[in-house]
Amino acid sequence: MAASEDRTARTTVRTITDLARLAGVSPGTVSRALAGKSLVNTKTREKIEALAREHGFRPNQMASGLRRQKTGVIGVVIPLGHDTRQQISDSFFMTLLGFLADELTTHGYDLMLRRVVPEDDADWLDRFIGSGMIDGVVVIGQSDQFERIEEVADGYRSMVVWGNHQEGQRHCVVGTDNRLGGRLAAERLIAGGARRLAFLGDTGPMEFAARFAGAQDVAARMGLPDVQPLATHLSPDRASEEIAGHLAQHGRSIDGIFAATDTLAALCLTELRAQGLSVPDDVKLVGFDDLPIARQTIPPLTTVRQDIAAGARGLVDLLLRRLGGETTESLVLPPELVVRETA
Amino acid sequence: MAASEDRTARTTVRTITDLARLAGVSPGTVSRALAGKSLVNTKTREKIEALAREHGFRPNQMASGLRRQKTGVIGVVIPLGHDTRQQISDSFFMTLLGFLADELTTHGYDLMLRRVVPEDDADWLDRFIGSGMIDGVVVIGQSDQFERIEEVADGYRSMVVWGNHQEGQRHCVVGTDNRLGGRLAAERLIAGGARRLAFLGDTGPMEFAARFAGAQDVAARMGLPDVQPLATHLSPDRASEEIAGHLAQHGRSIDGIFAATDTLAALCLTELRAQGLSVPDDVKLVGFDDLPIARQTIPPLTTVRQDIAAGARGLVDLLLRRLGGETTESLVLPPELVVRETA
DNA sequence: AGGAATCTTGCAATCGTTTGCAAATGAATC
DNA sequence: GATTCATTTGCAAACGATTGCAAGATTCCT
Numbered sequence: 081m082a083a084s085e086d087r088t089a090r091t092t093v094r095t096i097t098d099l100a101r102l103a104g105v106s107p108g109t110v111s112r113a114l115a116g117k118s119l120v121n122t123k124t125r126e127k128i129e130a131l132a133r134e135h136g137f138r139p140n141q142m143a144s145g146l147r148r149q150k151t152g153v154i155g156v157v158i159p160l161g162h163d164t165r166q167q168i169s170d171s172f173f174m175t176l177l178g179f180l181a182d183e184l185t186t187h188g189y190d191l192m193l194r195r196v197v198p199e200d201d202a203d204w205l206d207r208f209i210g211s212g213m214i215d216g217v218v219v220i221g222q223s224d225q226f227e228r229i230e231e232v233a234d235g236y237r238s239m240v241v242w243g244n245h246q247e248g249q250r251h252c253v254v255g256t257d258n259r260l261g262g263r264l265a266a267e268r269l270i271a272g273g274a275r276r277l278a279f280l281g282d283t284g285p286m287e288f289a290a291r292f293a294g295a296q297d298v299a300a301r302m303g304l305p306d307v308q309p310l311a312t313h314l315s316p317d318r319a320s321e322e323i324a325g326h327l328a329q330h331g332r333s334i335d336g337i338f339a340a341t342d343t344l345a346a347l348c349l350t351e352l353r354a355q356g357l358s359v360p361d362d363v364k365l366v367g368f369d370d371l372p373i374a375r376q377t378i379p380p381l382t383t384v385r386q387d388i389a390a391g392a393r394g395l396v397d398l399l400l401r402r403l404g405g406e407t408t409e410s411l412v413l414p415p416e417l418v419v420r421e422t423a
Numbered sequence: 424m425a426a427s428e429d430r431t432a433r434t435t436v437r438t439i440t441d442l443a444r445l446a447g448v449s450p451g452t453v454s455r456a457l458a459g460k461s462l463v464n465t466k467t468r469e470k471i472e473a474l475a476r477e478h479g480f481r482p483n484q485m486a487s488g489l490r491r492q493k494t495g496v497i498g499v500v501i502p503l504g505h506d507t508r509q510q511i512s513d514s515f516f517m518t519l520l521g522f523l524a525d526e527l528t529t530h531g532y533d534l535m536l537r538r539v540v541p542e543d544d545a546d547w548l549d550r551f552i553g554s555g556m557i558d559g560v561v562v563i564g565q566s567d568q569f570e571r572i573e574e575v576a577d578g579y580r581s582m583v584v585w586g587n588h589q590e591g592q593r594h595c596v597v598g599t600d601n602r603l604g605g606r607l608a609a610e611r612l613i614a615g616g617a618r619r620l621a622f623l624g625d626t627g628p629m630e631f632a633a634r635f636a637g638a639q640d641v642a643a644r645m646g647l648p649d650v651q652p653l654a655t656h657l658s659p660d661r662a663s664e665e666i667a668g669h670l671a672q673h674g675r676s677i678d679g680i681f682a683a684t685d686t687l688a689a690l691c692l693t694e695l696r697a698q699g700l701s702v703p704d705d706v707k708l709v710g711f712d713d714l715p716i717a718r719q720t721i722p723p724l725t726t727v728r729q730d731i732a733a734g735a736r737g738l739v740d741l742l743l744r745r746l747g748g749e750t751t752e753s754l755v756l757p758p759e760l761v762v763r764e765t766a
Numbered sequence: 767a768g769g770a771a772t773c774t775t776g777c778a779a780t781c782g783t784t785t786g787c788a789a790a791t792g793a794a795t796c
Numbered sequence: 797g798a799t800t801c802a803t804t805t806g807c808a809a810a811c812g813a814t815t816g817c818a819a820g821a822t823t824c825c826t
Contacts, residue, residue: 095812106776111814121774140555142494143812146485146781153535153556174517181538190556192496193534195524212483212782213496213533316715346719353721372659376689378696378721438782449806454784464804486782489811555812 093135102135103128114139153190154399155214156180159204160197161223161285170314171343171371172388173220176242179392180218187396189215198225205232209239216399218242222253222286240399242391244286245410252402253410254394258287261384261415262294265338265366268382270302272423274336274364278308280323280348281340288340291368295338308334312344319344323351331355335363336423342367342374342383349377349422364423379421387413436478445478446471457482496533497742498557499523502547503540504566504628513657514686514714515731516563519585522735523561530739532558541568548575552582559742561585565596565629583742585734587629588753595745596753597737601630604727604758605637608681608709611725613645615766617679617707621651623666623691624683631683634711638681651677655687662687666694674698678706679766685710685717685726692720692765707766722764730756 093099096114100107105124112120113128131137145151158173177193184191192214196204205228209217216238222229226249229241233251241253269277277299279292295307308330312322323344331352339345345367349359357363359379367374370385394411401408436442439457443450448467455463456471474480488494501516520536527534535557539547548571552560559581565572569592572584576594584596612620620642622635638650651673655665666687674695682688688710692702700706702722710717713728737754744751 096814097812107813108777108815109775112775115814119774124774136549136553138550138553138555140489140812142485142489142555143781144814146483146489146783147812147814149781151485171514171517174514174521178517178538181536185538191536193524193536195528206479207481210479210481212481212485316718350719373716373719375659376693376716377719439784440782450783451785451807452805454782455805458784462804467804483782486811487784489813490782490784492811 093131093137096139099128099131099135099137103131111139150215151213152188153192153214154184155192155194155208155217156220157194157196157205157208157217158220159223159225160195161225170341171373172341172369172386175371175388176220176392179389180220180395183392183396187400198223198228202228205229209236216240216403218395218399224284226286237402238399240395240402242395244290245412246286249410252398252408254391254398254413255287255411256386256391256413256415258290258415259294259297261368261386262291262296262338263298264294264415264417265291265368265384266295266298266307266336268366268417268419268423269336269338269364270298270304272336272360272364274423275304276308276334277304277336277338278310278326278330278334279338279340280310280312280326280344282311282313283309291338291340307338314341314343316343316347319347320351323348324354327351327355327357331357331363337363337365339365339367342369342371342381345381345383345422346373346377349381359422366423370418374418374420377422382420382423383418385416385418387416436474436480439480439482442471442474442478442480446474454482493558494556495531496535496557497527498535498537498551498560499563500537500539500548500551500560501563502566502568503538504568513684514716515684515712515729518714518731519563519735522732523563523738526735526739530743541566541571545571548572552579559583559746561738561742567627569629580745581742583738583745585738587633588755589629592753595741595751597734597741597756598630598754599729599734599756599758601633601758602637602640604711604729605634605639605681606641607637607758607760608634608711608727609638609641609650609679611709611760611762611766612679612681612707613641613647615679615703615707617766618647619651619677620647620679620681621653621669621673621677622681622683623653623655623669623687625654625656626652634681634683650681657684657686659686659690662690663694666691667697670694670698670700674700674706680706680708682708682710685712685714685724688724688726688765689716689720692724702765709766713761717761717763720765725763725766726761728759728761730759 096110097107100110109120110128113125181191194208198204219241222241222243229251233239241251243253243255244258245253245255266277279295281288283289283292292309299307310326312319337348339348345365352359352363359365367381367383370383374381374383390413398408439453440450443453452463453471456468524534537551541547562584565584565586572594576582584594586596586598587601588596588598609620622638624631626632626635635652642650653669655662680691682691688708695702695706702708710724710726713726717724717726733756741751741754
């Protein structure tokens with residue numbers, strides 16, 4: 081049993097005090113050595129480091145966090161609005177989360193993920209912040225919690241939010257210029273000959289509302305009829321039916337659809353085909369996000385691209401700045417129209 | 424300034440000691456009251472709870488964690504193998520992560536997410552476990568770290584892994600029976616008339632290797648030529664080219680493709696179309712996972728379904744059992760063939 | 767060699783909660 | 797009213813790392 085010999089040979093060293101005893105110094109010195117402070121003699125430091133490595137010792141983050149009053153952990157919270165189920169697996173949020181994880185890691189932070197349902201728990205944000213477990217928080221999506229977030233922002237600086245920017249708001253937000261995105265989409269639809277536009281998706285969430293408003297801006301400017309909102313949920317199973325319903329009812333009276341999301345656009349494409357409507361000939365379609373799926377639909381989706389990686393970088397950059405005490409402005413990223421074949 | 428009056432009116436109460444002073448009791452009593460222990464008089468408890476609510480007090484989790492030697496946090500780590508980039512945004516993992524978040528939340532745990540690149544950091548797993556920040560860990564995907572995980576499992580009980588089960592392994596794993604899944608896929612391809620099969624995807628990762636082996640089992644049993652492995656990366660951008668290359672080279676000499684993943688299958692479908700091969704007439708195609716995209720391709724994808732929600736439930740259930748001291752067997756979930764139109 | 771200046775180290779308090787133990791309070795019994 | 801027993805509380809020691817302060821050890825200068 082070579083392995084177990086190996087294991088028992090090393091005295092078990094869990095605490096900095098154990099290690100100090102082994103090294104024949106005081107715990108304080110070990111702490112300083114491991115923290116890489118310059119106040120400790122090079123020789124002792126090396127000895128301590130060697131011992132630490134040999135015994136696979138790692139300082140307890142809880143204790144360290146408690147004493148230093150910082151944890152090295154950033155909270156990431158996803159508030160789920162009305163549309164509880166499934167939203168977290170929405171591709172866009174997940175991709176953003178992935179990039180966020182990357183970005184935080186490279187800056188030496190860990191990520192604590194929490195999904196919350198604000199309706200069940202009015203206290204969701206305070207509770208997270210007040211837990212003492214996180215140094216700062218990234219809120220992914222304002223959902224229908226704009227006011228709550230504003231209130232919290234007044235008393236807590238270490239927060240950055242992904243979402244829509246509104247004139248005069250008090251919380252620091254990073255997000256795409258959704259209204260502009262909506263305009264780009266509508267302009268494209270109209271340039272292709274569409275006259276009676278529809279917006280596919282729930283107009284409740286701020287980001288979607290802004291996209292819708294952008295499209296409406298353009299329709300109004302061009303003297304076209306109002307853009308018709310077609311409400312749907314986001315989860316694929318419910319959305320499919322809802323879309324089918326909408327199309328059955330309005331399919332022939334609209335010739336341009338702006339979908340709130342590529343996911344919805346893809347579903348819509350399937351339903352359009354099912355109802356014998358051809359894209360882009362009968363109906364033109366523009367999505368939003370430019371997720372991988374946009375390239376794989378048939379025909380490939382014309383869409384408004386959000387730069388997710390840049391968003392994640394922005395969130396982390398701003399948050400770290402705020403942790404450092406700076407005051408930061410919101411960051412609004414430009415959307416980009418990606419022309420493929422549906423409009 | 425009503426708001427600020429409101430704010431200054433309440434003495435700021437951050438610690439349990441502050442609250443104790445307000446309530447006129449000792450910190451110990453407050454602690455017990457808030458923890459809902461029965462040793463405290465109902466009247467004092469109510470008073471304390473009221474004060475806590477009024478001042479929005481929440482006990483510091485770090486201090487609590489340190490003292491109780493448990494944190495209420497489960498670590499979730501995603502090891503990224505060769506295929507570093509993007510893998511975290513792989514739909515399957517992300518969906519699993521979403522369900523995991525749900526499941527842990529309902530059991531009162533928080534989730535700490537960490538991506539690691541084992542090649543850059545041999546110590547990835549020990550470091551996470553030894554940090555003292557987590558009560559247990561879920562490893563999502565064995566990647567190429569099977570051995571490392573086995574070693575750790577010998578000395579650390581609070582770990583559950585998503586991945587492939589191998590006879591006699593020492594770590595507790597939850598996962599689909601990939602080999603059986605591979606058999607189902609191959610059987611379907613062959614039943615449809617395919618004779619020269621190929622496996623699309625990297626056969627390095629254990630799970631994929633098992634799927635490949637399952638397909639190979641069937642081919643061998645039926646006396647067909649070996650299943651030809653067509654290696655690709657997982658990230659869509661690289662995969663597309665690679666698939667195109669494979670098809671250009673072998674496209675005419677194979678009539679059944681088993682893709683390691685729905686994502687790859689969808690890309691493959693696009694490339695097949697581009698090369699003028701019709702599915703399922705010229706080539707039959709089966710995917711794996713049954714992600715939402717499988718329903719949206721044209722034609723919709725025949726695939727092998729993994730029950731992701733059940734997987735997440737299993738992971739959490741087993742992990743909690745192990746935290747409670749039980750010894751647990753691995754959990755192997757049955758795959759299910761979902762027949763659509765590509766095979 | 768004596769003293770100042772510079773490095774290294776150890777000591778002990780601290781971060782905020784929890785909890786074993788014992789003291790104090792109140793209720794119940796004879 | 798004295799005694800016993802059960803409830804409630806307070807006290808103080810943990811949990812494990814960090815850090816200001818001061819003492820001890822070196823080095824350097826004159």
